[in-house]
Amino acid sequence: MRNLLMKVNYDGTRYDGFQTQPQGNTIQDHLEHAILHLTGEALKITGSGRTDAGVHAYGQPFNFLTASKIPLERWCLALNARLPQDIVVTEAREVSLDFHSRRGAKRKTYRYTISGNRFPDPFQRRWQYHHPVKLDIPAMQQGLAHIIGTHDFTSFASRKSTKTSHVRTIFEAHMEIDHSMCRNGTADQGVIHTYITGSGFLQHMVRIIMGTLIHVGEGKIRAEAVADILAACDRAAAGPTAVAQGLALWSVEYDEAGL
Known part of the structure; x- marks a missing residue:
């Protein structure tokens, strides 16, 4: 075999x-x-x-x-x-x-993609969540920083989660903005890629984190509130579950040499 x-x-x-x-x-x-x-x-x-x-x-x-x-x-x-x-x-x-x-998986990275341009890209529509209204990206980046570390992520887990423990470690989290498709002289914000690397993820975890960060970007909650949401250990405290189409499993890493 x-x-x-x-x-x-x-x-x-x-x-x-x-x-x-x-x-x-x-x-x-x-x-x-x-x-x-x-x-x-x-x-x-x-x-x-x-x-x-x-x-x-x-x-x-x-x-x-x-x-x-x-x-x-x-x-x-x-x-x-x-x-x-x-x-x-x-x-x-x-x-x-x-x-x-x-x-054997030790680190997994997910990428969530938001198009902040006024019009959707028909060639990328299946891979992006289109958000034409202005987002406060620096505030979203501040909110994202609060999830780094080892936490109980109950607030960011589906209510249907059957895991006995919701404690997970996020090693890295950052945003990259691609302005290549922005039109000159417009309010286009570019394509916003959020990368989150962790030891493991709960059901809907990344999508709920992103739904919460979108609320931060829309000014509905403060960036500092992300820490309070984490501490609440209550799904009702977090934002909505972002749509699936913007999410992609980006990479999986192992300890074995060459994997």
């Missing part, structure tokens, strides 16, 4: 997230179906984590055990020929039999 680790990019717009669901329209379902067609093996893959319906990913890791002797260099092309065009496997490597892409 071989343990293969792969990475997959996907536009999550028309899917119900990564993990298998009863309706069978998830990234995992399509990957497993492609592997079945390629090798004849009805197996289960292990993803590095879940993503919500409509959320995207760049290089999400997954692994599985296979008896297939297909050479590594053939796997990506062979699977992509059997996958929809909005799901693309980009890497394949053999790892130790005890490697587990979810349990």
